Amino acid sequence: xxxxxxxxxxxxxxxxxxxxxxxxxxxxxxxxxxxxxxxxxxxxxxxxxxxxxxxxxxxxxxxxxxxxxxxxxxxxxxxxxxxxxxxxxxxxxxxxxxxxxxxxxxxxxxxxxxxxxxxxxxxxxxxxxxxxxxxxxxxxxxxxxxxxxxxxxxxxxxxxxxxxxxxxxxxxxxxxxxxxxxxxxxxxxxxxxxxx
Amino acid sequence: xxxxxxxxxxxxxxxxxxxxxxxxxxxxxxxxxxxxxxxxxxxxxxxxxxxxxxxxxxxxxxxxxxxxxxxxxxxxxxxxxxxxxxxxxxxxxxxxxxxxxxxxxxxxxxxxxxxxxxxxxxxxxxxxxxxxxxxxxxxxxxxxxxxxxxxxxxxxxxxxxxxxxxxxxxxxxxxxxxxxxxxxxxxxxxxxxxxxxxxxxxxxxxxxxxxxxxxxxxxx
Numbered sequence: 001x002x003x004x005x006x007x008x009x010x011x012x013x014x015x016x017x018x019x020x021x022x023x024x025x026x027x028x029x030x031x032x033x034x035x036x037x038x039x040x041x042x043x044x045x046x047x048x049x050x051x052x053x054x055x056x057x058x059x060x061x062x063x064x065x066x067x068x069x070x071x072x073x074x075x076x077x078x079x080x081x082x083x084x085x086x087x088x089x090x091x092x093x094x095x096x097x098x099x100x101x102x103x104x105x106x107x108x109x110x111x112x113x114x115x116x117x118x119x120x121x122x123x124x125x126x127x128x129x130x131x132x133x134x135x136x137x138x139x140x141x142x143x144x145x146x147x148x149x150x151x152x153x154x155x156x157x158x159x160x161x162x163x164x165x166x167x168x169x170x171x172x173x174x175x176x177x178x179x180x181x182x183x184x185x186x187x188x189x190x191x192x193x194x195x196x
Numbered sequence: 197x198x199x200x201x202x203x204x205x206x207x208x209x210x211x212x213x214x215x216x217x218x219x220x221x222x223x224x225x226x227x228x229x230x231x232x233x234x235x236x237x238x239x240x241x242x243x244x245x246x247x248x249x250x251x252x253x254x255x256x257x258x259x260x261x262x263x264x265x266x267x268x269x270x271x272x273x274x275x276x277x278x279x280x281x282x283x284x285x286x287x288x289x290x291x292x293x294x295x296x297x298x299x300x301x302x303x304x305x306x307x308x309x310x311x312x313x314x315x316x317x318x319x320x321x322x323x324x325x326x327x328x329x330x331x332x333x334x335x336x337x338x339x340x341x342x343x344x345x346x347x348x349x350x351x352x353x354x355x356x357x358x359x360x361x362x363x364x365x366x367x368x369x370x371x372x373x374x375x376x377x378x379x380x381x382x383x384x385x386x387x388x389x390x391x392x393x394x395x396x397x398x399x400x401x402x403x404x405x406x407x408x409x410x411x412x413x414x415x416x
Contacts, residue, residue: 065220092393167224174221178214 002076027114032186036115038106038122039196045103047191050184060178064170083155105129202374205310207315236332251340252312254349258374261285269309271323274316274343284314284346292320295327305333314339350374378394 004010010018031057034040043049070076102108107115112130115123137144147177159166207211210410236244244250260268261284270287272279279289290300292315304311311328313321313336321338326335339346348354353371358366 060215061221065217065224068224069220072224167227171221171225174217178217181210181214 001072002070003080006080007077015166025111027117030111031118035111036118036120036123037196038115038120041108042103042106043194046194047187048194050181053184054181057177057180063159064173067171068167083157085155086153087148088153093147101129110161120168125167189196204415215290217254235330241326241329250325250336251318252337253340254346254375255371257284257312257346258350258378262374262377267309269303269311271303271311271313272315273313275319282343284343287314292324295324304328304336305331307334310335310337312337312339314342317342317344335355351378353378365410376409 001007001009005015005018015055028162029038033051035052035055035089040049041052044052067076067078067081071078096124105112105122107123107126109130112126116127153161158164159169162169229341257270270284272283272287272289273292273295274289275291276289279287279291283289288303290297290303292299295304305328311333313324315321315324318338318341322344325336325338341349350371353368353375356368372382376385
């Protein structure tokens with residue numbers, strides 16, 4: 001039956017409308033859970049608030065388990081799902097740059113837009129920085145192109161590259177998540193409480 | 197009292213959630229595995245198999261070839277030897293045993309063209325059709341009766357006698373015209389008419405009278 005759009009259950013013309021609706025809901029949830037505060041987001045790095053880690057890790061694990069159960073029961077064909085292509089060095093370098101930006105600015109790109117929506121000045125400057133970065137990247141694109149388009153490994157998943165049974169992978173991944181939550185809680189208890 | 201009990205339970209809420217997570221993830225590992233059905237579903241395959249779209253008549257195919265319809269690919273699933281001796285115009289040879297070789301995939305598994313499979317009759321073409329449909333390839337058709345039917349209907353159509361309905365005669369006329377397109381020569385075509393000798397008319401000579409030069413007159 002699923003995925004709904006590729007199998008024609010929902011006409012493909014609804015693509016953008018659904019995307020906008022999901023975007024609105026996502027932004028609302030981010031803001032409602034306090035993710036438009038750079039202090040809360042930066043808390044992961046300083047050890048006083050692990051909400052970001054917990055929320056995104058939980059989301060990943062829950063959706064992973066849900067997708068595999070739906071695949072098992074035949075509601076969803078997992079082979080039809082989109083797998084993001086892997087450009088190895090592009091991903092590594094981009095990840096480092098984004099991580100540095102995350103620590104320095106206290107936002108990730110999605111939450112920064114969320115914070116702009118509620119009028120945070122630091123977020124506005126942050127988004128200005130993103131735009132400047134995009135501009136520089138576009139202008140120097142010929143220079144970056146070999147990294148951007150090179151080291152292509154296809155649309156691989158961790159299960160493919162590790163050659164591991166996907167169900168065991170899901171189980172191990174959930175274990176890692178729980179361990180990460182426990183450790184993050186221990187770290188939080190040890191660090192000085194900060195009110196923000 | 198009740199509140200206290202709830203508070204007691206809620207104190208363990210993260211542990212309970214973690215336990216649920218472990219249960220669900222562990223359930224995935226422990227669930228009995230089954231062989232997944234690949235390709236299209238059986239009921240879809242059956243509905244494709246009984247669909248009138250599956251077969252294409254030789255008359256329709258002749259019409260398509262004559263009109264040079266670009267949206268069709270003809271695929272000959274017979275072996276190379278038969279392909280070399282006779283085939284339909286612009287057909288591609290993909291023998292049945294080489295159906296899933298690397299090169300043939302781009303012809304079969306695509307969305308742009310209608311693929312017409314044919315063999316001597318429709319037996320091997322039908323086999324190829326089933327295999328391709330099972331994999332979910334789209335727009336597959338089979339030439340009804342294959343090359344044999346093609347030969348008896350288009351190349352060498354049976355002439356109807358006087359007692360047959362007008363439609364049969366019309367069909368014969370169409371098929372005959374089609375066969376002429378594919379290079380069949382009929383006796384009545386071969387009759388050579390006596391060449392007319394066209395007499396050339398003698399050329400008329402038109403004489404142009406030249407103006408006489410005027411005698412020079414005095415200037416200024």
